[in-house]
Amino acid sequence: MSMPFSETTLVKDIVNEQPKTSDVFKRYRLDFCCGGHTPLITAATELSVNIKQLMAELNEVYLNEENQKDNMEVWTDSSSEEIINHIKLHYHRPLLEELAQLSPYVTKVAKVHGDHHPELLKVYELFYEFKKKMIEHSAKEEEIVFPMLEKLENPTTENRNEMISYIQELEKEHDHVGELLRSLREVTSDYELPLDACGTYTLVYKRLEMLEEQTFMHVHLENNILFARYF
Structure with missing residues:
Protein backbone atom coordinates (compact mmCIF):
# COMPACT_ATOMS: atom_id res chain seq x y z
CA MET A 1 0.00 0.00 0.00
CA SER A 2 1.40 3.41 -0.94
CA MET A 3 1.46 6.19 1.61
CA PRO A 4 -1.74 8.31 1.50
CA PHE A 5 0.26 11.47 2.10
CA SER A 6 3.42 13.20 0.92
CA GLU A 7 5.99 15.63 2.28
CA THR A 8 3.77 18.52 1.20
CA THR A 9 0.59 17.24 2.89
CA LEU A 10 -0.62 19.55 5.64
CA VAL A 11 -0.06 18.16 9.12
CA LYS A 12 -3.73 18.71 10.05
CA ASP A 13 -4.88 16.66 7.04
CA ILE A 14 -2.76 13.71 8.14
CA VAL A 15 -4.30 13.76 11.62
CA ASN A 16 -7.78 14.29 10.17
CA GLU A 17 -7.37 11.14 8.09
CA GLN A 18 -5.90 9.07 10.92
CA PRO A 19 -6.03 10.59 14.43
CA LYS A 20 -3.55 8.03 15.84
CA THR A 21 -0.80 9.80 13.89
CA SER A 22 -1.06 12.49 16.55
CA ASP A 23 0.98 10.15 18.79
CA VAL A 24 3.85 10.32 16.28
CA PHE A 25 3.66 14.09 16.02
CA LYS A 26 3.61 14.40 19.80
CA ARG A 27 6.74 12.26 20.07
CA TYR A 28 8.59 14.62 17.74
CA ARG A 29 6.99 17.70 19.34
CA LEU A 30 5.41 18.69 16.03
CA ASP A 31 2.34 20.90 16.44
CA PHE A 32 -0.68 19.31 14.72
CA CYS A 33 -3.39 21.59 16.15
CA CYS A 34 -2.55 25.33 16.12
CA GLY A 35 0.26 24.73 13.62
CA GLY A 36 -1.66 22.14 11.62
CA HIS A 37 -1.79 24.22 8.45
CA THR A 38 1.94 23.64 7.93
CA PRO A 39 3.22 21.19 5.27
CA LEU A 40 4.84 18.10 6.78
CA ILE A 41 8.28 18.87 5.32
CA THR A 42 8.21 22.42 6.70
CA ALA A 43 7.18 21.29 10.18
CA ALA A 44 9.90 18.63 10.22
CA THR A 45 12.61 20.97 8.92
CA GLU A 46 11.84 23.62 11.53
CA LEU A 47 12.57 21.14 14.33
CA SER A 48 15.38 19.29 12.51
CA VAL A 49 13.34 16.07 12.33
CA ASN A 50 14.42 13.42 9.83
CA ILE A 51 11.61 13.53 7.27
CA LYS A 52 12.18 9.99 5.96
CA GLN A 53 12.04 8.50 9.44
CA LEU A 54 8.97 10.59 10.28
CA MET A 55 7.12 9.50 7.15
CA ALA A 56 8.01 5.87 7.80
CA GLU A 57 6.52 6.06 11.30
CA LEU A 58 3.38 7.80 10.04
CA ASN A 59 2.95 5.17 7.35
CA GLU A 60 3.27 2.43 9.94
CA VAL A 61 0.28 3.91 11.75
CA TYR A 62 -1.75 3.84 8.54
CA LEU A 63 -0.82 0.23 7.86
CA ASN A 64 -1.71 -0.94 11.35
CA GLU A 65 -5.09 -2.63 11.02
CA GLU A 66 -5.89 -1.90 14.64
CA ASN A 67 -5.72 1.81 13.92
CA GLN A 68 -8.07 1.47 10.96
CA LYS A 69 -11.03 0.55 13.15
CA ASP A 70 -13.89 3.02 13.35
CA ASN A 71 -12.95 4.48 16.73
CA MET A 72 -11.75 7.89 15.55
CA GLU A 73 -11.99 10.83 17.90
CA VAL A 74 -12.71 13.23 15.07
CA TRP A 75 -15.04 12.82 12.15
CA THR A 76 -14.87 15.03 9.10
CA ASP A 77 -18.30 13.81 7.97
CA SER A 78 -20.14 14.37 11.24
CA SER A 79 -22.57 17.23 11.72
Missing part, protein backbone atom coordinates in the same frame (compact mmCIF):
# COMPACT_ATOMS: atom_id res chain seq x y z
CA SER A 80 -21.48 20.29 13.67
CA GLU A 81 -23.99 19.41 16.37
CA GLU A 82 -22.45 15.95 16.82
CA ILE A 83 -18.94 17.38 17.07
CA ILE A 84 -20.03 20.06 19.52
CA ASN A 85 -21.70 17.48 21.76
CA HIS A 86 -18.54 15.35 21.56
CA ILE A 87 -16.37 18.31 22.57
CA LYS A 88 -18.60 19.11 25.53
CA LEU A 89 -18.77 15.53 26.78
CA HIS A 90 -15.25 14.26 26.05
CA TYR A 91 -13.17 17.42 26.39
CA HIS A 92 -14.87 20.26 28.28
CA ARG A 93 -16.32 18.20 31.14
CA PRO A 94 -13.17 16.12 31.75
CA LEU A 95 -11.00 19.25 31.39
CA LEU A 96 -12.87 21.23 34.04
CA GLU A 97 -12.85 18.24 36.37
CA GLU A 98 -9.13 17.63 35.88
CA LEU A 99 -8.22 21.28 36.40
CA ALA A 100 -10.09 21.29 39.71
CA GLN A 101 -8.53 18.02 40.89
CA LEU A 102 -4.98 18.79 39.77
CA SER A 103 -4.80 22.31 41.25
CA PRO A 104 -4.10 21.34 44.89
CA TYR A 105 -1.33 18.95 43.81
CA VAL A 106 0.40 21.63 41.70
CA THR A 107 0.18 24.03 44.65
CA LYS A 108 1.50 21.46 47.13
CA VAL A 109 4.48 20.44 44.99
CA ALA A 110 5.46 24.07 44.38
CA LYS A 111 5.31 24.85 48.13
CA VAL A 112 7.13 21.73 49.28
CA HIS A 113 9.79 21.43 46.56
CA GLY A 114 9.99 24.94 45.12
CA ASP A 115 13.07 25.94 47.14
CA HIS A 116 15.17 23.11 45.70
CA HIS A 117 13.44 22.99 42.32
CA PRO A 118 12.63 26.59 41.32
CA GLU A 119 11.22 25.39 38.00
CA LEU A 120 8.19 24.23 39.99
CA LEU A 121 7.34 27.85 40.79
CA LYS A 122 7.17 28.48 37.06
CA VAL A 123 5.07 25.34 36.62
CA TYR A 124 2.67 26.74 39.23
CA GLU A 125 2.46 30.08 37.42
CA LEU A 126 1.95 28.54 33.97
CA PHE A 127 -0.58 25.98 35.16
CA TYR A 128 -2.80 28.52 36.87
CA GLU A 129 -2.72 30.80 33.86
CA PHE A 130 -3.65 27.82 31.68
CA LYS A 131 -6.46 26.92 34.08
CA LYS A 132 -7.90 30.45 34.09
CA LYS A 133 -7.76 30.77 30.30
CA MET A 134 -9.31 27.36 29.61
CA ILE A 135 -12.18 27.86 32.05
CA GLU A 136 -13.00 31.21 30.44
CA HIS A 137 -12.51 29.80 26.95
CA SER A 138 -14.76 26.79 27.49
CA ALA A 139 -17.50 28.96 28.98
CA LYS A 140 -17.38 31.34 26.00
CA GLU A 141 -17.68 28.43 23.58
CA GLU A 142 -20.63 26.82 25.34
CA GLU A 143 -22.53 29.99 26.18
CA ILE A 144 -21.98 32.01 22.99
CA VAL A 145 -20.14 30.34 20.14
CA PHE A 146 -21.49 26.80 20.03
CA PRO A 147 -25.16 27.94 20.06
CA MET A 148 -24.35 30.29 17.17
CA LEU A 149 -22.65 27.51 15.22
CA GLU A 150 -25.60 25.19 15.67
CA LYS A 151 -27.90 27.84 14.21
CA LEU A 152 -25.67 28.48 11.22
CA GLU A 153 -26.53 25.43 9.15
CA ASN A 154 -25.93 27.56 6.04
CA PRO A 155 -22.43 29.12 6.23
CA THR A 156 -23.54 31.91 3.84
CA THR A 157 -26.01 33.33 6.37
CA GLU A 158 -25.87 37.05 7.15
CA ASN A 159 -24.41 36.22 10.57
CA ARG A 160 -21.37 34.57 9.01
CA ASN A 161 -19.03 37.55 9.52
CA GLU A 162 -19.88 37.76 13.21
CA MET A 163 -19.27 34.03 13.54
CA ILE A 164 -15.89 34.25 11.80
CA SER A 165 -14.88 37.04 14.17
CA TYR A 166 -15.67 34.83 17.16
CA ILE A 167 -13.83 31.87 15.63
CA GLN A 168 -10.71 33.95 14.99
CA GLU A 169 -10.80 35.09 18.60
CA LEU A 170 -11.07 31.51 19.82
CA GLU A 171 -8.20 30.41 17.59
CA LYS A 172 -5.99 33.15 19.06
CA GLU A 173 -6.86 31.83 22.50
CA HIS A 174 -5.93 28.34 21.31
CA ASP A 175 -2.55 29.70 20.20
CA HIS A 176 -2.00 31.21 23.64
CA VAL A 177 -2.80 28.06 25.61
CA GLY A 178 -0.65 26.11 23.17
CA GLU A 179 2.27 28.38 24.06
CA LEU A 180 1.57 27.85 27.76
CA LEU A 181 1.73 24.09 27.27
CA ARG A 182 4.95 24.37 25.29
CA SER A 183 6.42 26.52 28.07
CA LEU A 184 5.41 23.91 30.64
CA ARG A 185 7.14 21.21 28.63
CA GLU A 186 10.24 23.35 28.26
CA VAL A 187 10.53 24.35 31.91
CA THR A 188 10.10 20.71 33.02
CA SER A 189 12.65 19.45 30.46
CA ASP A 190 9.98 17.30 28.77
CA TYR A 191 8.54 16.30 32.15
CA GLU A 192 11.76 14.64 33.27
CA LEU A 193 11.53 13.82 36.96
CA PRO A 194 14.46 14.55 39.31
CA LEU A 195 15.90 11.77 41.44
CA ASP A 196 14.26 13.11 44.59
CA ALA A 197 10.76 13.33 43.07
CA CYS A 198 8.09 12.18 45.50
CA GLY A 199 4.79 10.53 44.57
CA THR A 200 2.91 13.81 44.31
CA TYR A 201 5.70 15.34 42.20
CA THR A 202 5.47 12.35 39.84
CA LEU A 203 1.68 12.54 39.71
CA VAL A 204 1.75 16.24 38.76
CA TYR A 205 4.16 15.72 35.87
CA LYS A 206 2.27 12.72 34.49
CA ARG A 207 -1.10 14.46 34.68
CA LEU A 208 0.24 17.66 33.13
CA GLU A 209 1.54 15.63 30.22
CA MET A 210 -1.83 13.91 29.83
CA LEU A 211 -3.52 17.32 29.98
CA GLU A 212 -1.28 18.49 27.15
CA GLU A 213 -2.23 15.50 24.98
CA GLN A 214 -5.95 15.99 25.56
CA THR A 215 -5.75 19.73 24.90
CA PHE A 216 -3.94 19.28 21.60
CA MET A 217 -6.62 16.83 20.39
CA HIS A 218 -9.32 19.18 21.68
CA VAL A 219 -7.86 22.15 19.78
CA HIS A 220 -7.29 20.07 16.64
CA LEU A 221 -10.93 19.01 16.60
CA GLU A 222 -12.10 22.61 16.91
CA ASN A 223 -9.60 24.41 14.67
CA ASN A 224 -9.21 21.88 11.88
CA ILE A 225 -12.58 20.14 11.77
CA LEU A 226 -15.35 22.26 13.29
CA PHE A 227 -14.25 25.88 12.79
CA ALA A 228 -12.78 25.21 9.33
CA ARG A 229 -16.33 24.67 8.01
CA TYR A 230 -17.24 28.31 8.45
CA PHE A 231 -14.47 29.94 6.42
Whole structure:
Protein backbone atom coordinates (compact mmCIF):
# COMPACT_ATOMS: atom_id res chain seq x y z
CA MET A 1 0.00 0.00 0.00
CA SER A 2 1.40 3.41 -0.94
CA MET A 3 1.46 6.19 1.61
CA PRO A 4 -1.74 8.31 1.50
CA PHE A 5 0.26 11.47 2.10
CA SER A 6 3.42 13.20 0.92
CA GLU A 7 5.99 15.63 2.28
CA THR A 8 3.77 18.52 1.20
CA THR A 9 0.59 17.24 2.89
CA LEU A 10 -0.62 19.55 5.64
CA VAL A 11 -0.06 18.16 9.12
CA LYS A 12 -3.73 18.71 10.05
CA ASP A 13 -4.88 16.66 7.04
CA ILE A 14 -2.76 13.71 8.14
CA VAL A 15 -4.30 13.76 11.62
CA ASN A 16 -7.78 14.29 10.17
CA GLU A 17 -7.37 11.14 8.09
CA GLN A 18 -5.90 9.07 10.92
CA PRO A 19 -6.03 10.59 14.43
CA LYS A 20 -3.55 8.03 15.84
CA THR A 21 -0.80 9.80 13.89
CA SER A 22 -1.06 12.49 16.55
CA ASP A 23 0.98 10.15 18.79
CA VAL A 24 3.85 10.32 16.28
CA PHE A 25 3.66 14.09 16.02
CA LYS A 26 3.61 14.40 19.80
CA ARG A 27 6.74 12.26 20.07
CA TYR A 28 8.59 14.62 17.74
CA ARG A 29 6.99 17.70 19.34
CA LEU A 30 5.41 18.69 16.03
CA ASP A 31 2.34 20.90 16.44
CA PHE A 32 -0.68 19.31 14.72
CA CYS A 33 -3.39 21.59 16.15
CA CYS A 34 -2.55 25.33 16.12
CA GLY A 35 0.26 24.73 13.62
CA GLY A 36 -1.66 22.14 11.62
CA HIS A 37 -1.79 24.22 8.45
CA THR A 38 1.94 23.64 7.93
CA PRO A 39 3.22 21.19 5.27
CA LEU A 40 4.84 18.10 6.78
CA ILE A 41 8.28 18.87 5.32
CA THR A 42 8.21 22.42 6.70
CA ALA A 43 7.18 21.29 10.18
CA ALA A 44 9.90 18.63 10.22
CA THR A 45 12.61 20.97 8.92
CA GLU A 46 11.84 23.62 11.53
CA LEU A 47 12.57 21.14 14.33
CA SER A 48 15.38 19.29 12.51
CA VAL A 49 13.34 16.07 12.33
CA ASN A 50 14.42 13.42 9.83
CA ILE A 51 11.61 13.53 7.27
CA LYS A 52 12.18 9.99 5.96
CA GLN A 53 12.04 8.50 9.44
CA LEU A 54 8.97 10.59 10.28
CA MET A 55 7.12 9.50 7.15
CA ALA A 56 8.01 5.87 7.80
CA GLU A 57 6.52 6.06 11.30
CA LEU A 58 3.38 7.80 10.04
CA ASN A 59 2.95 5.17 7.35
CA GLU A 60 3.27 2.43 9.94
CA VAL A 61 0.28 3.91 11.75
CA TYR A 62 -1.75 3.84 8.54
CA LEU A 63 -0.82 0.23 7.86
CA ASN A 64 -1.71 -0.94 11.35
CA GLU A 65 -5.09 -2.63 11.02
CA GLU A 66 -5.89 -1.90 14.64
CA ASN A 67 -5.72 1.81 13.92
CA GLN A 68 -8.07 1.47 10.96
CA LYS A 69 -11.03 0.55 13.15
CA ASP A 70 -13.89 3.02 13.35
CA ASN A 71 -12.95 4.48 16.73
CA MET A 72 -11.75 7.89 15.55
CA GLU A 73 -11.99 10.83 17.90
CA VAL A 74 -12.71 13.23 15.07
CA TRP A 75 -15.04 12.82 12.15
CA THR A 76 -14.87 15.03 9.10
CA ASP A 77 -18.30 13.81 7.97
CA SER A 78 -20.14 14.37 11.24
CA SER A 79 -22.57 17.23 11.72
CA SER A 80 -21.48 20.29 13.67
CA GLU A 81 -23.99 19.41 16.37
CA GLU A 82 -22.45 15.95 16.82
CA ILE A 83 -18.94 17.38 17.07
CA ILE A 84 -20.03 20.06 19.52
CA ASN A 85 -21.70 17.48 21.76
CA HIS A 86 -18.54 15.35 21.56
CA ILE A 87 -16.37 18.31 22.57
CA LYS A 88 -18.60 19.11 25.53
CA LEU A 89 -18.77 15.53 26.78
CA HIS A 90 -15.25 14.26 26.05
CA TYR A 91 -13.17 17.42 26.39
CA HIS A 92 -14.87 20.26 28.28
CA ARG A 93 -16.32 18.20 31.14
CA PRO A 94 -13.17 16.12 31.75
CA LEU A 95 -11.00 19.25 31.39
CA LEU A 96 -12.87 21.23 34.04
CA GLU A 97 -12.85 18.24 36.37
CA GLU A 98 -9.13 17.63 35.88
CA LEU A 99 -8.22 21.28 36.40
CA ALA A 100 -10.09 21.29 39.71
CA GLN A 101 -8.53 18.02 40.89
CA LEU A 102 -4.98 18.79 39.77
CA SER A 103 -4.80 22.31 41.25
CA PRO A 104 -4.10 21.34 44.89
CA TYR A 105 -1.33 18.95 43.81
CA VAL A 106 0.40 21.63 41.70
CA THR A 107 0.18 24.03 44.65
CA LYS A 108 1.50 21.46 47.13
CA VAL A 109 4.48 20.44 44.99
CA ALA A 110 5.46 24.07 44.38
CA LYS A 111 5.31 24.85 48.13
CA VAL A 112 7.13 21.73 49.28
CA HIS A 113 9.79 21.43 46.56
CA GLY A 114 9.99 24.94 45.12
CA ASP A 115 13.07 25.94 47.14
CA HIS A 116 15.17 23.11 45.70
CA HIS A 117 13.44 22.99 42.32
CA PRO A 118 12.63 26.59 41.32
CA GLU A 119 11.22 25.39 38.00
CA LEU A 120 8.19 24.23 39.99
CA LEU A 121 7.34 27.85 40.79
CA LYS A 122 7.17 28.48 37.06
CA VAL A 123 5.07 25.34 36.62
CA TYR A 124 2.67 26.74 39.23
CA GLU A 125 2.46 30.08 37.42
CA LEU A 126 1.95 28.54 33.97
CA PHE A 127 -0.58 25.98 35.16
CA TYR A 128 -2.80 28.52 36.87
CA GLU A 129 -2.72 30.80 33.86
CA PHE A 130 -3.65 27.82 31.68
CA LYS A 131 -6.46 26.92 34.08
CA LYS A 132 -7.90 30.45 34.09
CA LYS A 133 -7.76 30.77 30.30
CA MET A 134 -9.31 27.36 29.61
CA ILE A 135 -12.18 27.86 32.05
CA GLU A 136 -13.00 31.21 30.44
CA HIS A 137 -12.51 29.80 26.95
CA SER A 138 -14.76 26.79 27.49
CA ALA A 139 -17.50 28.96 28.98
CA LYS A 140 -17.38 31.34 26.00
CA GLU A 141 -17.68 28.43 23.58
CA GLU A 142 -20.63 26.82 25.34
CA GLU A 143 -22.53 29.99 26.18
CA ILE A 144 -21.98 32.01 22.99
CA VAL A 145 -20.14 30.34 20.14
CA PHE A 146 -21.49 26.80 20.03
CA PRO A 147 -25.16 27.94 20.06
CA MET A 148 -24.35 30.29 17.17
CA LEU A 149 -22.65 27.51 15.22
CA GLU A 150 -25.60 25.19 15.67
CA LYS A 151 -27.90 27.84 14.21
CA LEU A 152 -25.67 28.48 11.22
CA GLU A 153 -26.53 25.43 9.15
CA ASN A 154 -25.93 27.56 6.04
CA PRO A 155 -22.43 29.12 6.23
CA THR A 156 -23.54 31.91 3.84
CA THR A 157 -26.01 33.33 6.37
CA GLU A 158 -25.87 37.05 7.15
CA ASN A 159 -24.41 36.22 10.57
CA ARG A 160 -21.37 34.57 9.01
CA ASN A 161 -19.03 37.55 9.52
CA GLU A 162 -19.88 37.76 13.21
CA MET A 163 -19.27 34.03 13.54
CA ILE A 164 -15.89 34.25 11.80
CA SER A 165 -14.88 37.04 14.17
CA TYR A 166 -15.67 34.83 17.16
CA ILE A 167 -13.83 31.87 15.63
CA GLN A 168 -10.71 33.95 14.99
CA GLU A 169 -10.80 35.09 18.60
CA LEU A 170 -11.07 31.51 19.82
CA GLU A 171 -8.20 30.41 17.59
CA LYS A 172 -5.99 33.15 19.06
CA GLU A 173 -6.86 31.83 22.50
CA HIS A 174 -5.93 28.34 21.31
CA ASP A 175 -2.55 29.70 20.20
CA HIS A 176 -2.00 31.21 23.64
CA VAL A 177 -2.80 28.06 25.61
CA GLY A 178 -0.65 26.11 23.17
CA GLU A 179 2.27 28.38 24.06
CA LEU A 180 1.57 27.85 27.76
CA LEU A 181 1.73 24.09 27.27
CA ARG A 182 4.95 24.37 25.29
CA SER A 183 6.42 26.52 28.07
CA LEU A 184 5.41 23.91 30.64
CA ARG A 185 7.14 21.21 28.63
CA GLU A 186 10.24 23.35 28.26
CA VAL A 187 10.53 24.35 31.91
CA THR A 188 10.10 20.71 33.02
CA SER A 189 12.65 19.45 30.46
CA ASP A 190 9.98 17.30 28.77
CA TYR A 191 8.54 16.30 32.15
CA GLU A 192 11.76 14.64 33.27
CA LEU A 193 11.53 13.82 36.96
CA PRO A 194 14.46 14.55 39.31
CA LEU A 195 15.90 11.77 41.44
CA ASP A 196 14.26 13.11 44.59
CA ALA A 197 10.76 13.33 43.07
CA CYS A 198 8.09 12.18 45.50
CA GLY A 199 4.79 10.53 44.57
CA THR A 200 2.91 13.81 44.31
CA TYR A 201 5.70 15.34 42.20
CA THR A 202 5.47 12.35 39.84
CA LEU A 203 1.68 12.54 39.71
CA VAL A 204 1.75 16.24 38.76
CA TYR A 205 4.16 15.72 35.87
CA LYS A 206 2.27 12.72 34.49
CA ARG A 207 -1.10 14.46 34.68
CA LEU A 208 0.24 17.66 33.13
CA GLU A 209 1.54 15.63 30.22
CA MET A 210 -1.83 13.91 29.83
CA LEU A 211 -3.52 17.32 29.98
CA GLU A 212 -1.28 18.49 27.15
CA GLU A 213 -2.23 15.50 24.98
CA GLN A 214 -5.95 15.99 25.56
CA THR A 215 -5.75 19.73 24.90
CA PHE A 216 -3.94 19.28 21.60
CA MET A 217 -6.62 16.83 20.39
CA HIS A 218 -9.32 19.18 21.68
CA VAL A 219 -7.86 22.15 19.78
CA HIS A 220 -7.29 20.07 16.64
CA LEU A 221 -10.93 19.01 16.60
CA GLU A 222 -12.10 22.61 16.91
CA ASN A 223 -9.60 24.41 14.67
CA ASN A 224 -9.21 21.88 11.88
CA ILE A 225 -12.58 20.14 11.77
CA LEU A 226 -15.35 22.26 13.29
CA PHE A 227 -14.25 25.88 12.79
CA ALA A 228 -12.78 25.21 9.33
CA ARG A 229 -16.33 24.67 8.01
CA TYR A 230 -17.24 28.31 8.45
CA PHE A 231 -14.47 29.94 6.42
